[in-house]
Amino acid sequence: MEYNFQEIEQRWQKYWQDNNIYKVELNPTKPNFYVLDMFPYPSGAGLHVGHPLGYIASDIFSRYKRLKGFNVLHPMGYDSFGLPAEQYAIQTGQHPAITTRQNIERYREQLDRIGFSYDWEREIRTSDPAYYKWTQWAFLQLFKHYYDTKTQSAQPVSKLVQQFEHSGNVDVSAAHSCPETFTALEWKQKSEAEQQKILLNYRLAYLADSLVNWCPALGTVLANDEVVNGVSERGGHPVIQKEMKQWSLRISAYAQRLLDGLERIDWTESLKEIQRNWIGRSEGAEMNFKIKNSSHLLEIFTTRPDTSWGVTFMVMAPENKLVAEITPPDYQEAVHHYITESQKRSERERMADTKTVSGQFTGAYAINPMNGNEIPIYISDYVLMGYGTGAIMAVPAHDSRDFRFARHFNLPVIQVVVAPDAVASDTSQWTDSFDAKEGVMIHSGFIDGLDVKKAIRKTIEYIEYQGIGKGKINFRLRDAIFSRQRYWGEPLPIYFKDGLPYPLNEDQLPLELPEVDKFLPTEDGQPPLGRAESWSTPEGYPYELSTMPGFAGSSAYMYRYMDPSNPMELVSKEANQYWKNVDLYLGGAEHATGHLIYSRFWNKFLFDLGVVCEDEPFKKLINQGMIQGRSSLVYRIQQSNTFVSFEKSSQYDTTPIHVDVNMVENDVLDLEAFKAWRPEFADAEFILNDHDQYKCGYQVEKMSKRYYNVVNPDDIVLKYGADTLRMYEMFLGPLDQSKPWDTNGIDGVHKFLRKFWRLFFDRDGNLLVELSNPEAAELKILHKTIKKVNEDIERFNFNTSVSAFMICVNELNELNCHKRQILEPLTILLSPFAPHICEEIWHQIGHPDSIVTAGFPEFDEKYLVENSFEYPVSFNGKMRFKINFPADLSSEEIEKQILANETALKWLEGKPARKVVVVPKRIINIVF
Template structure:
């Protein structure tokens, strides 16, 4: 009977679906095992053969674990929010939900054909409101939490509030924004609700702030650092620029250390751990503060703004926002003592409006460093009045009347604040730096600030002013990419100012240079040229002294960057010490003297969480008095509203700004029409949506209890399944999904919501499957120029006669030979007159041919190629063949549509079957490695399946014998059991496919048809080739699915041998083998070998110096 894969596979796929064979039980006595694939994004292009690789591996493991008696959870779902569907929606006007739904349907159909044992009853989709309800819920939990460094975990915001109430914020040890103003308990209690909320935002784990973000104009949204590759967007490769915007952020930096520590506890690939470690970028060192000298050179007294600020100011005066214009229209009419100015600088701050005569500042709220501004303005004797954009737009008259009130009844400025500020004002400027080498502080010979550093304009002397400004202008012009690409050019300029070395008291020059990055550390470095190559190069270029503080080290050529072995010299109290001790002592001294302290810096930035896109989770947030408010969890989900178009609004708001019903009625507790915004209890809702990683950061927990409507997942389910035991997916998620998901998991763990703080115990990165592209060689003819005698027209005639010619691969070995071959062909066929042969030039180009047109022997189907839809240009081409066929060149490349090398799994399944596809994908090579796909290879596993099938048949009749298995047959079976089990457990799936082949070859040779062998063999094979195994299993008379069968138990007694075919080597080289009994002692073996005639021949009369005998392994004769 013929093996008919189509019928068999269809039947069993139907059987599994109908019987819910792979549904996981949550009330099982069995031990649990959770196998998960990384969340797929259902793209419109569908699957190619590279995609199922990881799914097949995880499916094999899941099925194996079921045979081994585990209760296995093996779910699947879709990360269905995201950019591609939205880009498509913008282009076609189709609702992303619709296209997503269609893509999922295609995806599912393709998956089903491969025979995966997914438990589809737990399917989740991130774009489903029942799912994102809980994503919103987690967001609220984050909002209501702060990170307490004392307990080293996230706590409810209420514990922070109670500390504030009792003792203010001076002693709170929390992860927060930088530059937080201190306040006492009394002050806290006196703050207005809005003020309190503004302060709490600085502590919450998700918070709203003005941050420099990566704005991508091409996509119309901001991007996280991990969504940018080489300065352009990961999706679509659009340029990205820096821009300041008010955004939701996630305080992932609070977890930096724990994210590092957690890596120690999980079994993940080292390269992945390395890249997370790298991304987090921990560096241990010290913060040191250098005073700027009040030098002899005159420092200009007027308050200056940095170049950037001045440029921004000019622009701002001209381009007022809508709210600003409305308010200015009212204020500008005021005359006399109440005259207002717009965009005016007070100190280093830019204020929106100021009335100088009445000392009133009017500002829009939500600016950076609001507390610091207030403090500074108070010191200068100004009263500050703040309004939100919305207040002004909605009722400008009430705003104006409040301003009038402030002019008439100025608030008394607190004396305490004034006194404190006066004290600090006496102090000169300080430059804070972070260094990982405080032990080399005596090697500091200058300092370098980033050109953007705020102090630059304030400390630059008049003499250097022109040079500094010129340099800053020049740097500002260079794009981010230019600066990144050009590392070699050393540039900088002296500010004229000096800093005081905190230990030695010496004056060191302060420079600016663009090798110092504004957004890392403090944007300033203490330069130690003898110990840092960049500082060294800088010092050399500008002839700054390079003091040597290393004992016995030559620094005339380059800096000495090593640290461990070298002793410090010329360094006062640090002299003679090695790195470790000097480091500790230097920090100790700094702390004692009060100008520095030990600090650990992380490169990891807080993650921007807002996206100006439509197709994402809406935030459960509305705004009241400019302050974000969470919607109570019981009113979730806040469902994504319908919009007419998916583009930003005309005034630049995100797409949700197009929604007509997007306001929160705080009384009715529901989303209502925007028209009701006039009501006092109706507020605008957040217009941003969440980023793609929101839904994928916790989905693995949802699978444990996917249908739960009351909770994110029940406690019982979470406690039973705990974490993913095996997680398989691509390495591209290393610093995105996998870092964010670990962060959320740790947060949920802190809040007692999940029982473990790492969500995946073991992770495997499957390698990419590459395509084997096919190329044809195309000949293009040109006419040589410059003869000067012939007229152009006749040359055109020559060219017009020449058709496109394609040359088979092995007909030439050089470009010259190629030209000759083509010319000879053209002349033979009469396309080219021999008279014109010399004026024609032939150039070779390689073009991709669709791989489906090429057979296993690299031969092109010429007719199919000519008639291929994409090859209209070659319809009338001539082909130069070799031995009657056209051979193509093959090359391994990434699988992609543009390279015509994409192989669709559906086609493979139709022709060879899902079992063959599964076996072949595994057979290609180690799971973790990248490897090329070559469809020709599949015939090997296909004939294996046919051979296996044959073992169970006597011609047309299914027939297995009840006879006892022979020793030989049992040996084959048990060898296979042992090897397959070992292979699966170390995820070496390719070698177990070989093992099956060997077993079937051996059993065929032995003509074995014993049930005792063939029945357990099916269980071994069933994780790999489940359909054929089920079919033969049921033919053997079994009523239940093979997935319920126990894995065969290995018995070593079947492998016991009485003799061993020993390899006999001479000086380590194997020369011949000799069969000897395993009962022999070492001495007997040695004797037997030495008297053997081949040994004597090998030795050629020499006496062996030594004979190594490893019983059961090898014999080595030295001599």
């Protein structure tokens, strides 16, 4: 009986399901481990062969941990709200809930066929009201809390109100955007509406006018991480800057903690670096410049207060509201013109064009507080409203952008820093600025002669003493825009009374998504929810019309898996105390600045509330690499329907054309299939190679429908089986690297499984396994493999374990070994990789229970002890021959013997050995 993978895999998948083999429960008697995959968005295209890569790796690790005696939580679910389903709904009228459900069913079928050990009873879907109840709940908590900068934690807004009532807001330590200060008395005299407005400036979820990324094509605002190179991440539509009233999350309050937390988690350095850059901490000072003939102050942020003496002009962002106030009448028109021009430019244009210098003098002058000089104030695109204060002091001598600007507008350049051991030079001769991170101050009053670091410190002391400004840490991380003018997302649990937002009561959750007639904005431009009938509270107050963004549902899902059907809490204390947080998280690096920042923020907030017990959600994170497509190409001779084989293609003038990889095997094209593929190829003619075959060329690129290089795991499972697919995906190369998928290589892995099978069964299906005691050589093979595989799994080097298994089976085959004492542990060892075949064998050799209940084989060093070692003998570093010496022979003795050795003498060509290096059990090197 040959290895019948189809029958075997179906049987055991059914057995696992029928017997609830992968069900997980709290079990305080066992150590626990939580392995999580980034859950997928169920797209209409289904899974391709690249998607399961991480799932297979995490499944192997889960099964391994289970064999090692851990209680392993390994769940799966769906990130099922999102734009594609809604775009599809707009086109077809099909409700996104229906498409989503169909897509999920398809995903589930595909996943089931690969033999994962998920506990499906814990499945979650972010679009399920029972789930998004907790997303809404968390939002309400964000609404009801503010960030206390003294305790560095979220605190109830009620506490803030108490402080306001007691002493106003002057001494309050809170992250806020409140423009005004007030006393306790003033607070109490404010109306309810006024008080609510002020509180919005403190809440962690707040509604405010802010400059947002508006995507007209999608009809919604987007968060910073959803905009890539000035276009929307989904769909690539243009994005413009617009001021709108939007919900935001005050993630900026957590910037420092998000940065600090990175030190304590086991993520790749590159991923942490991306997050550090995204958070963008910079130390410096905020300074106020007086404006000539005006009561306004121009506030700027700088990391280099030491260069204040070199400031020769000021630049404000065109969007800066202060511009209008300080511009004298005769400049109003020019300024206004520049502002409208820059508004017309999309974000993308502004980014693409960083070379051209543009700007406009406002006619106003600031006073340099250091030397009293009057300096002109400009507006320019190169200063961003979104960073710092939207205004800068320009130091052209030491900043390349300021320098270009100064040259363009003929503004003075004053050098205030010289490189160590250098002297000041004539700045009019400079072709670029001197961006001096270190050096010595000149022309700078009382900090002259100090080095940059000291000068910065001294200047900050001075400006604080003078009341000009203060030391400040600035972050690039912006608050996250939290509303989307879309249908297929979580409704925000907010209603409006007199135009002010109020939270729903928690017992009114979930606020379910209403039915609408069309998934489009209303005629007057309201979001799709504006179409819903009676979208208001029972009292008639209208609900918020926006829904939540994609990252909302994925921000706390890791906790819901711990206690997925709890109707009372997001997660029970008991379940959370047991599982704590995710031990191992697997997914793509594309979530570095989105999901992985938001969920860390969300987690820290829940931690502050005492809802969860860990401050970081994902202890260890691994990014799997992308699986690329390997496209096949045929070469059509220009102006003809003749195709020439790859080998001869250079002799002709050809056009390469992508062909479906499913018609190609080992780069050889199936000509009949090709002719049948498209009508225009029906009468195609071919120039074949010397073997009478048509050989295709290939190209590695993204796996995508348009390149006809998509490989569906279902096809692989059908042809080779899930165990082969699992092992081949691992065999392809290191988990974290991108690599092309080439179905051809899969034979080797499939052959391996058949060889493994044949260690147990003869051709007629009789069990060959016998009970005699194993030889030393057999035990050595087994234990070598146990050691290697164990170490590899711990380091996530699954590709090398597959090799180790192949070597092991090859060697046992050579020894004709069918001994149970060898094969049974080997089966357990292999079962995380190839669970179906191992489960089958496990039962065939007489075990009534599933192999997942077995224990991981123990490695014993004693079987690997060698009593001799074959030394490679090198001469001047070149290996020439090998020689056996007892393993415990001393270096001195080896040296003596090797110098007397005939072969060695031959290589010495009669010359004396100048030096002999002997590294025990490694190498002998003779220098002459």
